[in-house]
Amino acid sequence: MEFLNRYGEEILQRSGQHLFLVFTSIAIAVLIGIPLGILITRKPALSRPVLGFANAIQTMPSLAIFGFLIPVPFIGGIGARTAIVALILYSLLPIIRNTYLGIMGVDPAIREAGMGLGMTDRQLLLQVEIPLALGVILGGVRLATVIGVGLATIAAAIGAGGLGEFIFRGVAVVDSQLILAGAIPAAIMALTADFALGLVERRLTLKK
Amino acid sequence: MDVMPIAVEFQQVAYYLGQRSLVLNLNFRIESGETLVLLGRSGCGKTTTLRLINRLLTPAQGEVRVEGISTCEWNPIQLRRRIGYVIQEVGLFPHFTIERNIGVVPSLQKWEPSQIKKRVLALLELVGLEPDRFAQRYPHELSGGQRQRVGVARALAADPPILLMDEPFGALDPITRVELQQEFRQLQQRLGKTIVFVTHDIQEAFTLGSRIGLMQAGEFVVMATPEEFVKSTHPEAQAFLRVRGEWNS
Structure with a gap:
């Protein structure tokens, strides 16, 4: 109780920072990732390099990515901007991959029917492929968000704030209460996002 | 003007997949x-031939002419909207109601919504589905035979002069299949469309x-009216006719 009195306000403030980091980076990653995912369904030659690049980023240790970005001009430095860039890079893979797989997974007979009826590529994409792939695409956004909430705790290491502050501080002074003050709100955030996006996903996925 | 104008003409057409000719x-x-x-049997090139007509494929050699114009000169989108297309898997859009599925081509051609609706209802009647019961349903709520009827209605929606059908009744149970064949035969006589129909079922070939x-193997070995076809001595024709004989006996 005493702990909450002392840290309650900071927990709220750090949670706000945390949400801002995750929300901004996911929003930008969606704006980049979905068009990129669509593009590589149209230009198959690009699909390997694009997916390969996104994959490569994902395999790098997250702490290393945050560190690597600090000396990069414009996007680097200490603070939230760098953290957002790193989170975007991490979110891209699930979003691009699910967009690509969702569209490629549309029944070829349906695609052929659309073409045979005289739909232009754009009409086929907007009226048929994207609506049918929406559930899968949203699944990618959901995954990226849940991963993002966890990863954003590391942003504190490069001075971007967020709930990671508590965790790093707690580890430094060996205070498990402090660690939990960061970990519990982050877990609640991740579960809430997962649940809410899961609901939307189920509504958008076609019942067969 | 000719009494029988030519709807589709193939001239020395070949199509290859890699080195192999289809x-x-x-x-x-x-x-x-x-x-x-x-x-013909599976893989003999029937579907390839069909898809050369609406330019889902373009010939590697020779020319396919639709209404006198080479498919390479047609705008492919305009060409396809003038040609109805029905495939075995039907390919109805699962996220559209039956009404919207049938109205796809008219709405691509920017018809008035009220006009599309009228047309859709008329087509549902034509293919034997009650508009009140079916217009607002989704494809997964229909039986295979009903879906296939919707597929035919969709292909007819913009009143195209030519209809391509790729084993449209292939996935149906034998009874529904024969019913649909009979109905389609009557429809065909009423509408007077030019129809190219792919099948491996000789019974169906003779009915329609x-x-x-x-x-x-990618070439025509016999091209004849049903009456002449029965007399063909070509071994492949004989093979098909024997199957038909066994069916009828």
Whole structure:
């Protein structure tokens, strides 16, 4: 109780920072990732390099990515901007991959029917492929968000704030209460996002 | 003007997949209003031939002419909207109601919504589905035979002069299949469309075709009216006729 009195306000403030980091980076990653995912369904030659690049980023240790970005001009430095860039890079893979797989997974007979009826590529994409792939695409956004909430705790290491502050501080002074003050709100955030996006996903996925 | 204008004409057409030829030396004409059945075993090039007509494929050699114009000169989108297309898997859009599925081509062509609705209701009647019961349903709520009827209605929506059908009744149970064949035969006589119909079922070929083109290894081996076809001595025609004989006995 005493702990909450002392840290309650900071927990709220750090949670706000945390949400801002995750929300901004996911929003930008969606704006980049979905068009990129669509593009590589149209230009198959690009699909390997694009997916390969996104994959490569994902395999790098997250702490290393945050560190690597600090000396990069414009996007680097200490603070939230760098953290957002790193989170975007991490979110891209699930979003691009699910967009690509969702569209490629549309029944070829349906695609052929659309073409045979005289739909232009754009009409086929907007009226048929994207609506049918929406559930899968949203699944990618959901995954990226849940991963993002966890990863954003590391942003504190490069001075971007967020709930990671508590965790790093707690580890430094060996205070498990402090660690939990960061970990519990982050877990609640991740579960809430997962649940809410899961609901939307189920509504958008076609019942067969 | 000719009494029987030519709807589709193939001149020395070949199509390759890699080194292998899928069809070769295709030379034939389809007259306006006739029903040409492309008959043959799986993989003989029937579907390839069909897809060369609406330019889902373009010939590697030779020329396919639709209404006198080479498919390479047609705008492919305009060409396809003038040609109805029905495939075996039907390919109805699962996220559209039956009404929207049938109205796809008219709405692509920017018809008035009220006009589309009228047309859709008329087509549902035409293919034997009660508009009140079916218009607002989704494809997964229909049986295979009903879906196939919707597929035919969709292909007819913008009143195209030519209809391509790729084993449209292939996935149906034998009874529904025969019912649909009979109904389609009547429909065909009423509408007078030019129809190219792909099947591997000789029974179906005889029921529906005004001419039958038998294909083997990418080429036509027999092209004849059903009456002439029975007399063919070609081994592949004989093979198909034997199957039909066993069916009928």
